[in-house]
Amino acid sequence: MKQINRKNIAVTALSLAFAAVISACGVKQTDSSAATPDAAQVKNSGKLHTLYFKDSSKSEKVVAAFLNSASGESEEVEMTRCGEDEDSYTFSCEGDVKKYNVASFDCDGKQTRKVAFNPCVSGWYKSKNGFIPYTEGKETNYLPHFDQVTLDCNGYDKKIFFWTPDDYDPHSDEKYATIYVLDGQGEVNLNDPDRRPDGCEYIPDQVGSMTQTTGYKAIVVAVSTYGNMNDIKRDDELIPDIGEYETVGDVGASKRVGGDFARFMAETLVPYVQQHYNVYTDALHTSVTGASLGGLETFYITLEYPELFGTAGVQSPSFWLYKDEVWRDYLSKKDFTNHTPFLYLYTGPEGGDTDPDVTQMYNRLIEMGYPSDRTVLHFNENGGHHPNFWCSYFSEYLSAMVYQSVEPLQSKQTL
Numbered sequence: 001m002k003q004i005n006r007k008n009i010a011v012t013a014l015s016l017a018f019a020a021v022i023s024a025c026g027v028k029q030t031d032s033s034a035a036t037p038d039a040a041q042v043k044n045s046g047k048l049h050t051l052y053f054k055d056s057s058k059s060e061k062v063v064a065a066f067l068n069s070a071s072g073e074s075e076e077v078e079m080t081r082c083g084e085d086e087d088s089y090t091f092s093c094e095g096d097v098k099k100y101n102v103a104s105f106d107c108d109g110k111q112t113r114k115v116a117f118n119p120c121v122s123g124w125y126k127s128k129n130g131f132i133p134y135t136e137g138k139e140t141n142y143l144p145h146f147d148q149v150t151l152d153c154n155g156y157d158k159k160i161f162f163w164t165p166d167d168y169d170p171h172s173d174e175k176y177a178t179i180y181v182l183d184g185q186g187e188v189n190l191n192d193p194d195r196r197p198d199g200c201e202y203i204p205d206q207v208g209s210m211t212q213t214t215g216y217k218a219i220v221v222a223v224s225t226y227g228n229m230n231d232i233k234r235d236d237e238l239i240p241d242i243g244e245y246e247t248v249g250d251v252g253a254s255k256r257v258g259g260d261f262a263r264f265m266a267e268t269l270v271p272y273v274q275q276h277y278n279v280y281t282d283a284l285h286t287s288v289t290g291a292s293l294g295g296l297e298t299f300y301i302t303l304e305y306p307e308l309f310g311t312a313g314v315q316s317p318s319f320w321l322y323k324d325e326v327w328r329d330y331l332s333k334k335d336f337t338n339h340t341p342f343l344y345l346y347t348g349p350e351g352g353d354t355d356p357d358v359t360q361m362y363n364r365l366i367e368m369g370y371p372s373d374r375t376v377l378h379f380n381e382n383g384g385h386h387p388n389f390w391c392s393y394f395s396e397y398l399s400a401m402v403y404q405s406v407e408p409l410q411s412k413q414t415l
Contacts, residue, residue: 042402043119043215049097052123052136053079056088059107064093066100066117068408069378073099076106088127090136101378101396101408114382115392118399118406120210131388133202133395135209142196144204146188146222151272153264154257156232159224160269161188162277163204165217170278177218178279179207179401180265180309182238182290182297184222186387199387201394210398218285221273223265225294237261238293239318240300243326251321258297259304266305282310283339287401289313291390292354296321299343299361303331306339311404313397315346315390316383319357327361331368343375344400346393348383355379376406 053062062079079091095103095117103117105126113131115124125134132140146161161184168176181187181203189197203220211217225234235251240258265288274281288309290298295317302312319327343365347358362377378396383389400406 043213047096047098048094049117049119049121049213050092050094051103051117051121052082052134053091053105054088054123054125054127054134055091055105055107056125056127057107058084058089059110061108062091063106064095065104065106065111066095067102067104067114068100069102069380070409075100079105088125092123092136098407098411101406113388113392114380116394116396116399118396119214120206120216120395120398120402122209122213131392133205133209133391135205135212138208138212140205143194144187149272151264151268153268154232154260158264159190160184161222161224162273163187163207163220163222164277165208165211165219168219168278172278174217175278175280175285177216177285177287177401178273178277179203179218179220179398180269180286180288181220181222182288182294183225183234183292185224185226187220187222188224190224190226201387201391203394206391206395206398210395210402214402216402219277219279221269223269232257235293238290238297239321240297242300242330243322245321245326246323258300261297262301262304265301266308270308283308283341284310284404287311287313289315289394289397291315291317291387292385293318295354302341302343303334306336306341309341311342311344311397311401313344313346313394313400314358315393315397316348316354316385317345317358317361318354319361320354324360324364327364328368331364336370340371340374342400342404343370344378344397344406345375346378346380346383346390346396348380348385348389352384353380353389354385373405373410376400376409378406378409 064077064079067074077093079093081089082092083090097119102114104114105112122136123134125132146163149160150157187200187203189195207218225237236255236257239254239256241256286309288298295314298312299314299317302309345358345362347353347355349355365375366372
């Protein structure tokens with residue numbers, strides 16, 4: 001498979017019906033899914049943003065290295081110690097969120113892994129429990145509370161977990177956005193409720209960090225795709241049937257009922273949440289995210305129901321299951337005249353993650369007329385197919401959801 005140059009994204013003529021539909025209407029948006037959230041709801045994202053770093057090793061000197069992952073532009077800033085407790089020192093500095101989207105920390109000469117830097121990040125904590133999101137002034141909640149319900153999903157039980165902020169008020173005039181998370185069992189340890197699951201993405205912590213830094217409030221709806229009845233498994237639910245597909249290992253036995261699962265999300269789960277929780281009902285404030293097969297199904301759900309989901313967090317998606325001609329045939333039948341969700345695509349390199357297929361999908365979308373200001377690609381050259389990486393960049397998807405853009409990436413990917 002030919003590798004695509006990520007630095008010089010090629011655009012071909014808008015020749016398919018999909019492109020004709022988009023270009024004919026001048027990419028005019030007639031619904032709220034393409035709008036930017038009201039200024040009264042979200043704090044203004046200025047150029048400089050304060051980043052905190054909590055260090056359990058109590059380093060004497062910490063230097064933050066900021067990076068634009070698309071252009072390679074970087075800058076180092078020495079951090080100032082601004083607090084300490086029995087277990088750690090806390091450092092802070094300012095960085096340019098219009099220019100950089102990645103940060104790492106040099107702690108007395110020892111480098112941490114790269115993580116997201118954007119207006120939705122308060123900070124990061126190098127703790128004894130790993131490298132995790134951190135909200136300045138708050139303790140990390142290692143056991144966040146999730147309410148649980150069981151809904152009928154195409155004839156079998158589906159476990160749904162709900163996280164709401166501590167100050168959630170079901171009767172307030174102020175409503176909340178909704179974040180639907182596929183593979184939601186990854187946030188809730190079904191086997192040991194007294195212990196945070198290994199490899200989770202710390203989504204409640206990241207949403208809390210987002211709220212503190214931006215004022216944007218949201219609840220999390222974690223959808224389990226594990227241990228279903230009627231012999232329907234994760235590989236069945238998270239693979240849609242859009243044409244002939246590639247088979248690898250157990251995936252080759254998939255029933256490919258992703259279409260049924262998408263209908264459950266749109267026709268059962270979303271109405272249930274909007275009836276029982278104090279949330280917005282428009283697409284702008286309703287988003288869905290998932291990784292791996294969950295990323296594939298996230299992409300599919302969003303394109304099938306763009307009037308419901310205004311933002312998609314498509315992390316390391318398994319686009320490789322379908323060849324180029326299948327994807328083109330599927331996309332050519334879509335009409336985004338009135339509803340154009342913001343698509344955030346993330347992947348690591350071939351061999352360690354799901355590229356080049358994700359880069360190819362990004363190029364394919366642009367070639368077929370999907371508005372370039374409604375999609376963005378983050379290619380992490382050091383990324384792998386593991387929750388640690390998805391955790392590290394989950395807040396970038398949150399930033400895409402809040403601001404409907406990822407400025408450092410889009411400024412380098414403008415065609």
